[in-house]
Amino acid sequence: MDLGGALIGQYHIIEQTGKGGMSTVYKAYQPNLDRYVAIKVLAPDPAETKGFIARFEREAKAVAMLRHRNILTVFDYGRQGDVFYLVMEYVSGGTLRERLGWPQDLAYAVNIVSQVGDALAHAHKQGMIHRDVKPSNILMVEEDWPLLSDFGLAKMVEDSLRLTLSGASVGTPQYMSPEQAQGLAADQRSDIYSLGVVLYEAVTGRPPFGTDSPMAVILRQINEPLTPPHTLRSDLPKEMERTLLKALTKSPADRYQRMDEFLADLQEAYQLPANHNMVHRGNAQAGPKRPPAALGLAPAPVLTPRLPRRRSFPWAGVAIGLVLLLTLALTLLLFKASTALRQPFDGAQDTAPQISPTPQQVGGSPTDTVAAVPSPSTSPSTSLRAGLRTSPSATALSPTVAPSTLTVVPTAPPPQTIELRVWEADGAEMVLVPAGEFVMGSKELGDDERPAHRVYLEDFWIDRYEVTNERFARFVAATGYQTEAERRGWGWVWKGSDGSTELTTGWEEVEGADWRHPRGRSAELTKKPRSSIEGKMDHPVVLVSWNDADAYCRWAGKHLPSEAQWEKAARGPSIGSGRGRRYAWGDEFDSTKANTKESERDDTTPVGSFSPQGDSPYGASDMTGNVWEWVADWYGSDYYSQSPSSNPPGPATGTYRVLRGGSWSFDEVYALTPFRYNVKPDYTYDFAGFRCSGQ
Numbered sequence: 001m002d003l004g005g006a007l008i009g010q011y012h013i014i015e016q017t018g019k020g021g022m023s024t025v026y027k028a029y030q031p032n033l034d035r036y037v038a039i040k041v042l043a044p045d046p047a048e049t050k051g052f053i054a055r056f057e058r059e060a061k062a063v064a065m066l067r068h069r070n071i072l073t074v075f076d077y078g079r080q081g082d083v084f085y086l087v088m089e090y091v092s093g094g095t096l097r098e099r100l101g102w103p104q105d106l107a108y109a110v111n112i113v114s115q116v117g118d119a120l121a122h123a124h125k126q127g128m129i130h131r132d133v134k135p136s137n138i139l140m141v142e143e144d145w146p147l148l149s150d151f152g153l154a155k156m157v158e159d160s161l162r163l164t165l166s167g168a169s170v171g172t173p174q175y176m177s178p179e180q181a182q183g184l185a186a187d188q189r190s191d192i193y194s195l196g197v198v199l200y201e202a203v204t205g206r207p208p209f210g211t212d213s214p215m216a217v218i219l220r221q222i223n224e225p226l227t228p229p230h231t232l233r234s235d236l237p238k239e240m241e242r243t244l245l246k247a248l249t250k251s252p253a254d255r256y257q258r259m260d261e262f263l264a265d266l267q268e269a270y271q272l273p274a275n276h277n278m279v280h281r282g283n284a285q286a287g288p289k290r291p292p293a294a295l296g297l298a299p300a301p302v303l304t305p306r307l308p309r310r311r312s313f314p315w316a317g318v319a320i321g322l323v324l325l326l327t328l329a330l331t332l333l334l335f336k337a338s339t340a341l342r343q344p345f346d347g348a349q350d351t352a353p354q355i356s357p358t359p360q361q362v363g364g365s366p367t368d369t370v371a372a373v374p375s376p377s378t379s380p381s382t383s384l385r386a387g388l389r390t391s392p393s394a395t396a397l398s399p400t401v402a403p404s405t406l407t408v409v410p411t412a413p414p415p416q417t418i419e420l421r422v423w424e425a426d427g428a429e430m431v432l433v434p435a436g437e438f439v440m441g442s443k444e445l446g447d448d449e450r451p452a453h454r455v456y457l458e459d460f461w462i463d464r465y466e467v468t469n470e471r472f473a474r475f476v477a478a479t480g481y482q483t484e485a486e487r488r489g490w491g492w493v494w495k496g497s498d499g500s501t502e503l504t505t506g507w508e509e510v511e512g513a514d515w516r517h518p519r520g521r522s523a524e525l526t527k528k529p530r531s532s533i534e535g536k537m538d539h540p541v542v543l544v545s546w547n548d549a550d551a552y553c554r555w556a557g558k559h560l561p562s563e564a565q566w567e568k569a570a571r572g573p574s575i576g577s578g579r580g581r582r583y584a585w586g587d588e589f590d591s592t593k594a595n596t597k598e599s600e601r602d603d604t605t606p607v608g609s610f611s612p613q614g615d616s617p618y619g620a621s622d623m624t625g626n627v628w629e630w631v632a633d634w635y636g637s638d639y640y641s642q643s644p645s646s647n648p649p650g651p652a653t654g655t656y657r658v659l660r661g662g663s664w665s666f667d668e669v670y671a672l673t674p675f676r677y678n679v680k681p682d683y684t685y686d687f688a689g690f691r692c693s694g695q
Contacts, residue, residue, distance in 0.1 A: 003041065008080050011039055011087065027090060033490065033509050037075060040086040060086050062128055063151045070119035072139060072149040075508070091147060096138040096198070102205045103233055106240070109202035110270045112138075112146050114263055117195055119148045121259035124188040131186055133194035134175040135201070173217040174207045178250045181218045189252040192262050196247030199266075203240075204232040208248065222250070239269035418619035421461065423694070426471050426556040429464040430694065431569075431619040433457070438568045439579040441640050442674040448637060449674045452579065455564050456646045462561055462569045463691035465607035465621050466540035466629065467552060469533045472515060475552050484545045485514040485684040491543040492685045493519055494665050515543045518604075518686050538606040540627045540689040546657040546681035549630040549690035560632040561693035563676070564648050566660050570624070571673035572617030582672055584616040584623040589668045594625035597667050604664055620691075624671045627689035628659040635678035656680060663687040 003013045003026060011028040017038065018025040028039045060077035076087040096112065116138055120130060130151060137150040173181070177193035180186050201207045208226035209217050229244060230236045243265045249255045256262040419432035441452040475481060485491040491513035512521035519531040533539070544552075546560075553559050561569065571580030583589055591598040593614035595605045604626055611621040633639075634654030643650075650658075656678035662671025665687045670677070679688075 008039060008041070008083065008085055009076075009078055009087075011037060011085075013039065028087075030087075032511075035509070036090040038088045038090045040088065042084040042086075057084075065126060066123055066128070066151075068119050068122045070115045070146060070148055071122070072147045088149070091139045091141055093140040093142060095136050096140060096146060097135040099140070100135055100201055100205070104202045104205075106203060106236070106270065108144060109199060110266060111144055113195060113199045113202065114267060115146050116148055116198070117259050117263045117266075120188075120191050120195065121263070123151075124191070124259055129186065129188050130191050130194075131180065132172055132175075133191055133198065134172045135198060138198075173214040173221070174209065176218065176221060177252075178222045179252060181221045187252070188259060189255050189257065192247050192256050192259055193252075195259075195262075196244060199244055200226070200229055200248065203236060203244075204229050206232070237269060240266070243269045420464070420619070423461075423556065423558065425558075426467075426474070426692075428467070428471065428556070428692065430461040431464050433460055433462060433565070433569050433618050435459040436573055438572070439574040440564055440567055440674070442579070442672070445672065445674060448676045449640070451640060452674075453640060453643070454574075454645060455568075455643075455648060457564055457568055458647060458695060460561075460565055460693055460695040462565065462618075462620055462693045463558075464619060466627060466689050466691050467549075468538055468607055469515070469541050470537040472541040472544070472552060473537070475555055479555060481548075481551060481555075483515055483543070483548045483684070484682050485543045488684075492683065494686060513543060513686065514684075515541050515548075518542055536604075536606075539604045540607055540622070542604065542627055542686045542689050543684045544630075544689060545684050546630045546679075548684075550632075552690075553692040556692060558692035558694045560630055560690060562648070562650055563631050563633045563658055563660070565693055566623075566629065566631045567673060569618055569620050570616050570661065580673065581617070582674075583668075584620070584673065585614050589671075591668075594662075594668075594671060595622070595664045596625040596662055596671050597665060599625075599664070601664055623661055623673070625662050626664060627661075628663045628666075628677060628685075628687055629661045630688065630690040631658050631660055633658050635676070659688060 003016075003024075006013045008028070010032060011030055014027045014029060014036075016024060017027050023040045023042045026039045026041060028037050029035075030037050057077070060074060063071070063074040072091070073089040074086060075089065078085060116133070120133070123130065128151075130148070132150060133148070137148065139147040139149050141147060175194045175197045177186065177190040180190055197207060209220040209224070226245075226248060228241065230238070230241050243262070246254075246265075247256055247262050256265075421430050421432070422428070423430055435456075435458050437454055437456045439452055440455045442449045443452050490509050490511045493508055493510040493513045510520040513519065516533055517531050518533065521531060550560055568580070570584050571582070574580050581587060583594070585593050589598075593610050595601055595610065607626070608621045610625075612619075614624060615621050616623045633650030634652070635656040635658050636651035636654060639648075639651050657680075659677040659679060660675070661673075662668070662675070669675070679685075
């Protein structure tokens with residue numbers, strides 16, 4: 001069937017891109033959202049219409065229930081006359097099939113298989129199996145970013161027996177499990193076998209049972225042992241071969257029983273952390289789904305204006321000196337009483353900076369406030385609080401800090417303090433991150449975060465909270481600024497967890513979605529309430545691009561933090577050969593301390609909702625979760641291996657900008673303090689916001 005030039009629904013067919021046994025795939029154009037999509041078209045024979053249509057509709061509904069960055073997005077499905085169609089995200093990078101045919105680098109093979117396996121594990125948890133895992137069903141967004149496609153053979157596990165009673169085998173012979181080849185019931189162990197075949201071919205350069213006639217391959221799958229992969233690849237680690245052979249055991253009972261078991265053994269055999277998520281961020285757009293091709297908007301240049309250097313208060317020196325002397329004396333007394341209670345955290349975190357010997361003003365505004373307060377990142381402790389108002393007439397935006405006083409509350413352990421100020425232009429509280437060295441990156445994550453390396457940073461200030469709707473509204477009112485989502489007329493909105501029984505389709509381009517209408521102008525678009533920011537002025541602003549965030553910070557006389565600044569502010573300093581915190585509050589994840597997917601709030605929360613228990617060592621809130629935060633840097637996959645050791649500025653140029661910190665819609669692994677994400681600077685999402693920095 002040649003549909004070139006035809007119109008199916010609102011989709012203009014451009015060209016055929018693929019053909020399978022049950023369907024044909026076309027590239028098409030969707031004019032109302034100005035994007036290319038892929039359309040799978042099914043026109044069954046009349047005698048088989050009922051069965052094929054049921055399977056086709058099942059595919060659409062099944063995949064729409066899945067949300068994973070390694071599963072192809074399904075946007076829509078429908079019927080036009082005798083034509084049934086499925087609308088999917090368009091990917092132009094080809095398939096894994098074109099990349100095989102010779103032995104692959106082992107790291108590459110493990111990476112690809114781990115990502116696909118993670119997608120399958122996600123589907124299995126939803127009670128769904130694929131049944132046709134093969135290289136041609138693995139699309140490649142980038143060289144090492146796969147998407148699992150063609151769930152045309154997917155089914156609910158509980159329907160397995162009914163669908164296989166006919167004795168018909170389902171799948172592709174070279175990648176088919178022995179039980180599938182015999183027409184027996186298939187479950188998640190069949191997907192494990194098929195993925196094992198893909199891995200075998202990737203590391204040896206050929207499938208285990210040849211490429212002859214389908215019947216000959218099927219008989220070998222059922223009856224013959226496979227050639228040990230080490231005879232075809234001498235550098236294959238023994239443990240990796242053992243793992244591969246277990247995945248390819250003919251009896252499902254002797255095979256891995258769950259995909260995560262297979263992946264854990266595979267990664268351990270290749271000397272990777274067993275809990276390592278092999279997701280590659282490469283040149284990927286953020287979110288579990290990728291937006292379509294870039295819109296061609298030129299990114300704004302990186303402008304990082306400096307704040308005035310801090311200077312002291314000469315007129316207050318005597319009073320402050322007396323306060324600090326008293327503070328020091330009391331601190332020494334309390335320190336002796338509490339030394340036994342101190343237990344350093346395995347070199348993974350350091351104490352936050354103590355009160356500065358000389359309180360100083362940051363910037364030229366007489367309404368700026370500087371204070372030393374107990375760090376909210378610690379449990380109740382012995383605290384010494386010294387406050388100073390720099391002017392008797394602070395602006396309405398500046399929180400009141402008590403006159404110079406000293407309060408002692410004896411508890412344990414000894415105090416940690418933060419230094420706080422209010423920036424006049426936007427009224428934002430800022431916390432000080434003192435000069436010093438810290439460990440940036442992590443050996444526990446992927447290539448993007450490696451190598452872990454020491455970085456020295458000058459002291460800087462960073463917003464205590466993410467920029468709120470209220471502050472962004474003041475910026476817009478003062479400047480008349482229009483965001484990119486407003487100019488474009490749409491933004492990316494998560495539609496997949498509204499708690500209803502309706503089928504949802506994950507991330508969607510929603511018309512009218514912008515910072516004022518985070519769910520779009522009509523709640524019907526997303527079946528969600530709160531499609532305005534009324535009552536949410538203290539929530540972080542979202543649906544702002546990197547360019548929008550940069551414009552706000554420049555207006556406020558600040559700038560977006562660099563990657564290094566953001567990471568140090570989030571994880572704290574390091575001691576000796578240790579590293580800072582894995583999450584803002586410590587090394588163990590706790591859903592009561594951050595707004596991530598595990599919290600099941602399905603939306604942003606007011607900034608500071610998890611303070612003080614979720615704060616960073618320097619007192620910055622929501623550095624873990626709530627919204628992803630734009631940082632200044634261009635993305636460079638190998639920048640860590642060549643960045644300067646002092647005040648790294650990031651790559652000079654690039655295509656993508658970096659997001660940090662995770663969000664309400666992402667799992668906790670994305671919220672690890674070293675974790676990096678990267679997206680086009682003009683994209684806008686309901687999970688992305690920002691905070692500003694100054695130096």
